Amino acid sequence: MAAIELAGIEKRFGESHAVRGVDLAIASGEFVVILGPSGCGKSTLLRMIAGLEAVSAGTVSLDGVPMNGVEPGRRGCAMVFQNYALYPHMTVAENIGYGLRVAGVPKREREARVRSTAAMLDIETLLDRRPAALSGGQRQRVAMGRAMIRNPRVFLFDEPLSNLDAILRQQMRGEIKRLHRELRTTSVFVTHDQVEAMGMADRLVVMNAGRVEQVGPPADVFRRPASRFVAGFIGAPRMNLIDAAVTAEGTLAVGGWRPCDGLRFRAAAGRAVHLGVRPDALAPMPPAGGGPVFTADLVEDLGTEIHVHARGEGIDLILQRHADAPPIDTSFAVAIPPRAVHLFDAETGLRIEPDAAETLRQGAPAWDARRHSSI
Amino acid sequence: MTAIAEIFAPTGLALPRLRSAALPWAYLAPALLITLVWIYLPLIEAAKLSFYQWNMLPTSPQRFVGWDNYRNLLTLPDMSRAALNTVLYIVGLLPLSVLIPLAVAILTQDMTGRARGIYRSLIFVPMIVAPVVAAILWRWLLNDTHGLVNAGLEVLGFGPVGFLQDPDIALWTLVWITGWKLIGFSTLLLSAANATIAPSYIEAARMDGASRWQVIRDIRLPLLSPTILLLTMMTALFGAQWSFIYVNVLTGGGPLKSTTNVFFLMWDYGFKTLSAGWSAAAGILTFVTLAAVALLMLRLMKRLAVYDE
Numbered sequence: 157m158a159a160i161e162l163a164g165i166e167k168r169f170g171e172s173h174a175v176r177g178v179d180l181a182i183a184s185g186e187f188v189v190i191l192g193p194s195g196c197g198k199s200t201l202l203r204m205i206a207g208l209e210a211v212s213a214g215t216v217s218l219d220g221v222p223m224n225g226v227e228p229g230r231r232g233c234a235m236v237f238q239n240y241a242l243y244p245h246m247t248v249a250e251n252i253g254y255g256l257r258v259a260g261v262p263k264r265e266r267e268a269r270v271r272s273t274a275a276m277l278d279i280e281t282l283l284d285r286r287p288a289a290l291s292g293g294q295r296q297r298v299a300m301g302r303a304m305i306r307n308p309r310v311f312l313f314d315e316p317l318s319n320l321d322a323i324l325r326q327q328m329r330g331e332i333k334r335l336h337r338e339l340r341t342t343s344v345f346v347t348h349d350q351v352e353a354m355g356m357a358d359r360l361v362v363m364n365a366g367r368v369e370q371v372g373p374p375a376d377v378f379r380r381p382a383s384r385f386v387a388g389f390i391g392a393p394r395m396n397l398i399d400a401a402v403t404a405e406g407t408l409a410v411g412g413w414r415p416c417d418g419l420r421f422r423a424a425a426g427r428a429v430h431l432g433v434r435p436d437a438l439a440p441m442p443p444a445g446g447g448p449v450f451t452a453d454l455v456e457d458l459g460t461e462i463h464v465h466a467r468g469e470g471i472d473l474i475l476q477r478h479a480d481a482p483p484i485d486t487s488f489a490v491a492i493p494p495r496a497v498h499l500f501d502a503e504t505g506l507r508i509e510p511d512a513a514e515t516l517r518q519g520a521p522a523w524d525a526r527r528h529s530s531i
Numbered sequence: 532m533t534a535i536a537e538i539f540a541p542t543g544l545a546l547p548r549l550r551s552a553a554l555p556w557a558y559l560a561p562a563l564l565i566t567l568v569w570i571y572l573p574l575i576e577a578a579k580l581s582f583y584q585w586n587m588l589p590t591s592p593q594r595f596v597g598w599d600n601y602r603n604l605l606t607l608p609d610m611s612r613a614a615l616n617t618v619l620y621i622v623g624l625l626p627l628s629v630l631i632p633l634a635v636a637i638l639t640q641d642m643t644g645r646a647r648g649i650y651r652s653l654i655f656v657p658m659i660v661a662p663v664v665a666a667i668l669w670r671w672l673l674n675d676t677h678g679l680v681n682a683g684l685e686v687l688g689f690g691p692v693g694f695l696q697d698p699d700i701a702l703w704t705l706v707w708i709t710g711w712k713l714i715g716f717s718t719l720l721l722s723a724a725n726a727t728i729a730p731s732y733i734e735a736a737r738m739d740g741a742s743r744w745q746v747i748r749d750i751r752l753p754l755l756s757p758t759i760l761l762l763t764m765m766t767a768l769f770g771a772q773w774s775f776i777y778v779n780v781l782t783g784g785g786p787l788k789s790t791t792n793v794f795f796l797m798w799d800y801g802f803k804t805l806s807a808g809w810s811a812a813a814g815i816l817t818f819v820t821l822a823a824v825a826l827l828m829l830r831l832m833k834r835l836a837v838y839d840e
Binding site for chain 1: 745754
């Protein structure tokens with residue numbers, strides 16, 4: 157039985173349609189990250205699981221029990237808010253223990269549980285302070301403590317790390333994962349940060365415009381993006397997407413250029429598609445043959461890697477190169493390894509897989525982008 | 532050239548510095564002047580007058596009497612009656628200026644759109660009615676023979692009530708009229724403060740399992756405490772003063788001095804019996820007492836109020 161089951165979830169705010177039919181089952185103990193750009197409905201979805209927002213249609217079930225209309229406090233979910241929402245007039249101990257106080261837990265037991273929770277989070281020395289006297293990281297821990305103390309069935313995280321600086325964010329990311337490993341509580345974590353999402357998720361849910369675009373382990377989502385949106389959204393620098401068409405033979409044509417001739421796709425001739433290639437898969441080579449010639453427009457040296465923004469014949473590309481790779485020529489052509497090709501229908505945005513049998517017969521190596529794994 | 536430059540350089544430097552030091556004072560001058568002329572000079576004058584006997588005629592002499600005015604005032608039953616009434620006014624006003632507006636603000640927080648606009652205008656209207664007009668209006672309404680209120684009471688089977696004639700009731704009638712004019716103001720202030728409470732606190736409390744009432748008790752009230760304490764302080768300091776106009780227009784301190792208070796007493800001594808010394812002494816006593824109350828309440832506010840960052 158799924159810990160959380162969403163069936164046909166819709167949410168309308170007056171005219172706007174924030175969530176458009178989401179079905180999702182989350183297994184017990186799983187750490188699921190919902191990733192998407194701002195305004196995609198991910199926070200709304202989380203708030204509907206929490207019960208802070210009513211669903212317009214569909215059912216939210218926790219451990220198989222429908223929860224529509226059940227008060228947030230009775231769902232067994234705990235939430236960590238983006239701004240932590242620590243009660244400013246209560247001490248850290250009172251903040252953490254408030255849920256127990258409301259539940260009528262006797263004072264002595266409450267104090268003991270607050271202390272043990274604080275010990276887990278390493279904030280025992282802060283118990284008498286008010287939130288105003290805490291740093292961002294400390295507040296984050298208190299918010300975690302407040303969520304943990306009631307032993308919830310589900311943890312809900314609403315972009316909890318976005319108010320922290322980069323170093324602290326990385327540290328808290330690790331701590332949340334470690335806590336999850338210890339407690340094994342089902343967790344749903346909402347973020348717009350793909351590094352956070354890739355690093356933390358057991359399973360990644362990518363949302364866009366109120367719909368789920370793709371669900372899967374982070375590596376799968378990265379290696380086989382199900383749609384053009386996912387392809388463009390995950391990965392930095394973002395995937396190059398080149399306007400192309402499918403020829404009568406099932407190969408790809410970018411104007412007069414025939415990149416990766418060995419690949420065959422089963423799609424109608426003339427079908428408009430987007431050819432996607434990750435920046436690290438593009439290899440520069442001396443201009444030759446009919447391919448377009450690119451010139452480097454902008455070079456960003458990030459220390460560990462170099463990003464080359466290039467342009468040629470109406471196509472903008474980003475190439476990602478190792479820091480110690482030889483400097484790139486001012487004019488160059490690019491080779492696209494067939495195994496690095498992602499193809500998306502221009503109209504539906506959905507992924508089109510290469511025709512494996514045809515492709516093999518043509519002698520091209522099987523699709524394997526697993527070697528390209530930078531985010 | 533150098534000589535000339537040397538002569539002018541220091542002045543050239545000093546002048547802008549002087550000007551920049553004087554500039555803030557120039558901006559403050561109008562406010563300071565008004566405060567001085569209308570607050571501090573009268574205060575000093577009143578303090579001085581409280582030690583003199585004078586009938587307010589410019590031609591008659593002011594006679595120094597030392598502490599006599601104070602001694603007489605403190606032994607006079609008038610003064611103790613007025614002081615007690617002042618406390619009654621303040622205590623009576625607190626529910627109207629704090630408790631009811633607090634309840635209304637919290638109960639109506641979810642109102643939206645048109646309903647909210649209508650309710651806000653309705654509750655604010657008494658505030659903008661001129662006090663004298665309000666006084667006359669209430670005198671009509673509360674008239675013991677022809678008044679609408681008594682007519683209503685009669686229908687319900689009660690005898691006519693002397694709202695402004697009965698010494699046991701008149702003070703509370705004036706408290707009600709004063710408070711009626713304040714409810715709107717307090718409600719708006721509390722509604723505004725209530726609206727600024729971050730929704731995430733309420734949501735966090737709901738996630739913690741708090742009921743509606745627990746959210747109000749544990750989250751809203753503590754976060755409203757600065758406004759609640761401010762309104763309480765304002766009522767304590769100004770409440771009796773706000774009722775002055777109704778005392779003056781409706782009862783003149785009666786019946787049997789049951790509605791008088793220190794502010795009315797001051798005015799009565801000063802401008803009816805023309806004993807400026809007594810009036811000033813009463814004024815100084817009131818000032819000192821209220822200053823002490825204000826200091827106490829400010830300290831209390833600092834201790835009790837919780838401010839969101």
